[in-house]
Amino acid sequence: xxxxxxxxxxxxxxxxxxxxxxxxxxxxxxxxxxxxxxxxxxxxxxxxxxxxxxxxxxxxxxxxxxxxxxxxxxxxxxxxxxxxxxxxxxxxxxxxxxxxxxxxxxxxxxxxxxxxxxxxxxxxxxxxxxxxxxxxxxxxxxxxxxxxxxxxxxxxxxxxxxxxxxxxxxxxxxxxxxxxxxxxxxxxxxxxxxxxxxxxxxxxxxxxxxxxxxxxxxxxxxxxxxxxxxxxxxxxxxxxxxxxxxxxxxxxxxxxxxxxxxxxxxxxxxxxxxxxxxxxxxxxxxxxxxxxxxxxxxxxxxxxxxxxxxxxxxxxxxxxxxxxxxxxxxxxxxxxxxxxxxxxxxxxxxxxxxxxxxxxxxxxxxxxxxxxxxxxxxxxxxxxxxxxxxxxxxxxxxxxxxxxxxxxxxxxxxxxxxxxxxxxxxxxxxxxxxxxxxxxxxxxxxxxxxxxxxxxxxxxxxxxxxxxxxxxxxxxxxxxxxxxxxxxxxxxxxxxxxxxxxxxxxxxxxxxxxxxxxxxxxxxxxxxxxxxxxxxxxxxxxxxxxxxxxx
Amino acid sequence: xxxxxxxxxxxxxxxxxxxxxxxxxxxxxxxxxxxxxxxxxxxxxxxxxxxxxxxxxxxxxxxxxxxxxxxxxxxxxxxxxxxxxxxxxxxxxxxxxxxxxxxxxxxxxxxxxxxxxxxxxxxxxxxxxxxxxxxxxxxxxxxxxxxxxxxxxxxxxxxxxxxxxxxxxxxxxxxxxxxxxxxxxxxxxxxxxxxxxxxxxxxxx
Numbered sequence: 001x002x003x004x005x006x007x008x009x010x011x012x013x014x015x016x017x018x019x020x021x022x023x024x025x026x027x028x029x030x031x032x033x034x035x036x037x038x039x040x041x042x043x044x045x046x047x048x049x050x051x052x053x054x055x056x057x058x059x060x061x062x063x064x065x066x067x068x069x070x071x072x073x074x075x076x077x078x079x080x081x082x083x084x085x086x087x088x089x090x091x092x093x094x095x096x097x098x099x100x101x102x103x104x105x106x107x108x109x110x111x112x113x114x115x116x117x118x119x120x121x122x123x124x125x126x127x128x129x130x131x132x133x134x135x136x137x138x139x140x141x142x143x144x145x146x147x148x149x150x151x152x153x154x155x156x157x158x159x160x161x162x163x164x165x166x167x168x169x170x171x172x173x174x175x176x177x178x179x180x181x182x183x184x185x186x187x188x189x190x191x192x193x194x195x196x197x198x199x200x201x202x203x204x205x206x207x208x209x210x211x212x213x214x215x216x217x218x219x220x221x222x223x224x225x226x227x228x229x230x231x232x233x234x235x236x237x238x239x240x241x242x243x244x245x246x247x248x249x250x251x252x253x254x255x256x257x258x259x260x261x262x263x264x265x266x267x268x269x270x271x272x273x274x275x276x277x278x279x280x281x282x283x284x285x286x287x288x289x290x291x292x293x294x295x296x297x298x299x300x301x302x303x304x305x306x307x308x309x310x311x312x313x314x315x316x317x318x319x320x321x322x323x324x325x326x327x328x329x330x331x332x333x334x335x336x337x338x339x340x341x342x343x344x345x346x347x348x349x350x351x352x353x354x355x356x357x358x359x360x361x362x363x364x365x366x367x368x369x370x371x372x373x374x375x376x377x378x379x380x381x382x383x384x385x386x387x388x389x390x391x392x393x394x395x396x397x398x399x400x401x402x403x404x405x406x407x408x409x410x411x412x413x414x415x416x417x418x419x420x421x422x423x424x425x426x427x428x429x430x431x432x433x434x435x436x437x438x439x440x441x442x443x444x445x446x447x448x449x450x451x452x453x454x455x456x457x458x459x460x461x462x463x464x465x466x467x468x469x470x471x472x473x474x475x476x477x478x479x480x481x482x483x484x485x486x487x488x489x490x491x492x493x494x495x496x497x498x499x500x501x502x503x504x505x506x507x508x509x510x511x512x513x514x515x516x517x518x519x520x521x522x523x524x525x526x527x528x529x530x531x532x533x534x535x536x537x538x539x540x541x542x543x544x545x546x547x548x549x550x551x
Numbered sequence: 552x553x554x555x556x557x558x559x560x561x562x563x564x565x566x567x568x569x570x571x572x573x574x575x576x577x578x579x580x581x582x583x584x585x586x587x588x589x590x591x592x593x594x595x596x597x598x599x600x601x602x603x604x605x606x607x608x609x610x611x612x613x614x615x616x617x618x619x620x621x622x623x624x625x626x627x628x629x630x631x632x633x634x635x636x637x638x639x640x641x642x643x644x645x646x647x648x649x650x651x652x653x654x655x656x657x658x659x660x661x662x663x664x665x666x667x668x669x670x671x672x673x674x675x676x677x678x679x680x681x682x683x684x685x686x687x688x689x690x691x692x693x694x695x696x697x698x699x700x701x702x703x704x705x706x707x708x709x710x711x712x713x714x715x716x717x718x719x720x721x722x723x724x725x726x727x728x729x730x731x732x733x734x735x736x737x738x739x740x741x742x743x744x745x746x747x748x749x750x751x752x753x754x755x756x
Contacts, residue, residue: 209587220695
């Protein structure tokens with residue numbers, strides 16, 4: 001190695017002799033070899049929808065088993081527990097979070113005026129790692145692995161596969177967060193960041209805090225099972241507690257982190273369909289940040305040993321569970337103000353946003369209710385608190401489904417940028433209403449049955465589900481069918497839209513932010529030119545300046 | 552769809568001036584996120600180790616098998632080695648920012664050497680311990696904590712090495728030494744995490 005005193009001159013890119021551009025890859029090669037954030041984002045979207053089919057099937061199976069209490073008690077308790085864990089883990093980490101990441105990967109660089117996502121190769125690698133990990137998780141369940149599985153190798157395979165998924169999700173969030181911080185275009189200060197990009201940044205921060213803790217817990221569970229047998233060598237560990245090493249991440253308050261992008265989505269669609277500027281944009285940023293900070297739930301990891309949840313019904317947990325309502329209510333106030341200031345245009349994205357917001361509010365309110373210890377179940381003489389009943393799973397269902405509604409709404413809203421086409425408006429509205437109805441039917445009966453004492457966590461002996469609880473479980477199962485119909489309708493609309501010859505134009509919604517300043521779908525590099533940015537809504541500004549000039 | 556599809560009379564893009572160039576801090580920001588994530592993995596495992604150790608001590612049991620002693624010397628040497636590497640990596644950034652190539656290469660080389668020495672001291676510790684992974688819960692967790700930190704050290708070393716090669720190739724200069732700053736940030740966090748491990752595992756054993 002030769003040392004030089006002076007800095008070797010790096011060859012400037014522009015001095016290279018012009019060469020003919022490489023032929024564009026087509027077909028599978030264009031997906032496999034691409035670091036373009038649109039391609040990677042679509043990969044996340046498609047893969048998450050495939051996982052939804054499997055997690056949704058498991059969820060419907062669980063719902064059906066809960067209706068037949070006799071079969072649940074005698075024939076299928078082990079299968080119920082495995083299906084239950086797959087619907088939760090698959091729904092949260094194989095479907096919802098990847099879907100959110102997919103939309104953020106597609107939209108965030110466009111919203112901040114960036115030509116690309118930060119670390120595009122890492123983002124692509126994360127997407128492929130997620131696909132591999134997701135496939136292995138499903139494979140592990142298929143060979144009787146996963147939490148409550150009987151096959152030891154299958155359980156270990158599940159842990160390794162799930163670790164892959166966790167690493168992939170963390171890398172993807174780092175790419176998204178870095179894009180918002182470091183790749184915003186000139187003039188777009190952090191204070192002017194569009195709310196969806198801002199919510200993606202704070203979500204990235206929360207997940208970068210949460211996912212490593214989840215990964216560490218799963219890693220310890222692997223070592224415990226690998227070297228300590230099924231019982232584990234750590235007190236309070238072993239196969240029996242494997243699910244609890246994961247389930248804290250979709251329990252209160254960590255589950256609220258899944259819903260952070262819901263707030264960003266609403267913050268994006270409400271001003272557009274009110275035809276006015278978002279009221280108190282910076283206050284909204286602060287409230288979304290507060291919601292995110294309160295949803296950082298890594299401190300609720302269950303401990304090993306005799307007392308796994310020392311935080312339960314202690315002051316911090318109760319305070320966070322109730323305080324998180326405040327930023328949410330503040331945001332709803334701002335959106336009501338924005339709608340009042342402008343002229344309402346009822347369109348499908350707003351319908352998705354309103355449905356998601358409403359369901360999130362109900363979920364967070366139910367969580368606050370659950371955190372009040374004097375509220376007990378009605379069936380055992382008022383001895384048991386609500387935590388651990390189906391109220392707990394209902395809170396998670398409301399929040400996760402709210403996030404899913406917002407994510408599907410995001411696909412509808414940004415479809416011109418995602419697939420270069422627009423979804424049929426009537427069909428999209430119908431999907432939004434079906435999702436709303438399905439969420440209510442799926443989740444609300446669980447609150448009532450939880451008050452009646454129905455346990456919501458696998459491994460807990462099931463109640464005799466006869467009578468009102470069986471009826472409520474039947475209603476919940478019907479809600480699952482409605483949700484399944486809504487998802488099938490959405491996928492059909494999406495496929496129909498991609499085959500349509502009708503082009504949507506660059507800005508079919510009269511959007512406010514930079515993603516609408518480029519073509520649909522955007523070209524490689526995203527922007528040919530950008531408007532001057534003097535506020536958080538540059539296209540709204542430009543449109544009004546043009547209208548004033550015309551007047 | 553038709554009800555909401557509108558077109559703008561005047562394109563907002565026509566009169567807009569092109570955006571000015573700004574210096575991205577992409578690698579530095581990504582390294583900050585990555586360092587935070589890596590640190591949390593190691594610190595989470597350490598938290599479990601400390602909790603399990605406390606449970607053992609509270610029950611009156613010993614944390615490690617009777618014939619196993621946790622020596623302080625290799626851990627202390629590791630702490631000393633990493634502390635020195637903080638100075639050398641700082642030196643590397645300082646020198647690169649001043650286009651002092653000789654000092655930069657020297658500092659990067661010494662940092663890599665110290666990092667390898669730390670890995671060596673940890674492996675020596677493992678040999679001295681002679682503790683099977685299945686020996687006890689705290690023993691297993693000890694390997695998890697120090698093992699995940701070793702991975703963090705290895706990532707930091709590779710990061711510093713790659714930035715060293717980039718500076719050799721002239722890609723990092725006094726005007727743009729962001730890559731080395733990013734590697735240094737990751738390395739500082741790695742050392743800070745070891746400081747917590749050193750106190751939690753070796754000092755308060």
